[in-house]
Amino acid sequence: SQTIHQWPATLVQPVGSPLSLECTVEGTSNPNLYWYRQAAGRGLQLLFYSVGIGQISSEVPQNLSASRPQDRQFILSSKKLLLSDSGFYLCAWRFGRLATGELFFGEGSRLTVL
Amino acid sequence: GNSVTQMEGPVTLSEEAFLTINCTYTATGYPSLFWYVQYPGEGLQLLLKATKADDKGSNKGFEATYRKETTSFHLEKGSVQVSDSAVYFCALSSSGGGADGLTFGKGTHLIIQP
Numbered sequence: 101s102q103t104i105h106q107w108p109a110t111l112v113q114p115v116g117s118p119l120s121l122e123c124t125v126e127g128t129s130n131p132n133l134y135w136y137r138q139a140a141g142r143g144l145q146l147l148f149y150s151v152g153i154g155q156i157s158s159e160v161p162q163n164l165s166a167s168r169p170q171d172r173q174f175i176l177s178s179k180k181l182l183l184s185d186s187g188f189y190l191c192a193w194r195f196g197r198l199a200t201g202e203l204f205f206g207e208g209s210r211l212t213v214l
Numbered sequence: 215g216n217s218v219t220q221m222e223g224p225v226t227l228s229e230e231a232f233l234t235i236n237c238t239y240t241a242t243g244y245p246s247l248f249w250y251v252q253y254p255g256e257g258l259q260l261l262l263k264a265t266k267a268d269d270k271g272s273n274k275g276f277e278a279t280y281r282k283e284t285t286s287f288h289l290e291k292g293s294v295q296v297s298d299s300a301v302y303f304c305a306l307s308s309s310g311g312g313a314d315g316l317t318f319g320k321g322t323h324l325i326i327q328p
Contacts, residue, residue: 134315143320144258144303151313159314190257192315200246200265200307203316205257 102127106191106206113213119164119178121209123191126172131193133174134203135166138188150174151196186213216241220279220319227294228327233252235289235322237278237304246308247271247280247287252301261289261302299326 106123113119120190125131137146146159156166163182167175174191188210192203220237220286227233246265250258263273264280264287271278278289287304301323305316 134314136315144318146315149313149315157314164261192258194313202246202248202260202263202307203258204260205250208255208257210255 102193102204104191104193104204104206106189106208107207109207110210111212113181113211115183115213117181118184119176119181119211121176121191121211122187123174123176123206124172125193128193128195129171130196131172132196133168134192134194135174135176136190136192138190138208139186144190148176181211181213183213186211216245216306216317218304218306218317218319220302221322222320224323224325225319226325226327229296230293231326233289233291233294233298233324235302235304235324237287237289237319239285239287239304239306241285241306241308241317243308244282245308247278248305248307249276249287249289250303250305250318252303252321254287254300258303294324294326296326296328299324 103126134149136144150159150168164178190208191206194203217240248263249261251261252258267282269280277289278287292321301321303318303321314318
């Protein structure tokens with residue numbers, strides 16, 4: 101069976117510090133991978149998605165970036181965090197061949213920028 | 215573009231009450247429709263889905279029917295429990311074959327009182 105893990109679960113960072121959130125999927129190959137952000141009262145916002153190694157599509161211009169160095173690894177980064185980057189970040193995957201199928205989510209990472 | 219509209223709540227019910235959470239959507243073509251549930255501090259879990267008109271998705275006593283004529287996918291449960299307290303998200307996937315994830319509603323916060 102397939103599993104998804106993301107870490108760290110909780111992070112408190114000062115403004116201007118760097119960020120790295122990591123997500124890995126096990127039990128499948130060539131998944132589509134996604135990063136969403138959930139801010140209080142604002143639902144889910146798609147940040148990035150990837151259909152393959154090194155292929156990143158950005159949905160929202162911001163100071164965040166994403167990378168996919170391996171087939172089942174997806175990393176969300178920032179060089180300098182802003183207060184507005186605080187939120188709950190969710191990684192998700194989908195079977196690559198099912199462009200209309202459901203997403204499977206990780207446990208989430210709570211980021212607080214002070 | 216695609217969009218999903220759902221009541222945000224909070225919706226407060228007594229245990230064993232009947233639940234309806236409304237969801238309507240705007241999309242081109244024939245999207246697949248989903249309900250996700252999020253418990254406090256956790257990621258999203260797929261609750262049920264429907265992939266074509268008149269399909270009924272069901273799971274754990276919850277059900278929803280894909281109504282193309284009214285562009286709706288309302289979530290229902292006959293008798294709710296305290297453990298059903300959570301945030302519920304309605305979502306749709308593009309029928310155009312794009313890999314850009316799901317479009318989510320803003321979520322409905324459900325509170326069940328004993």
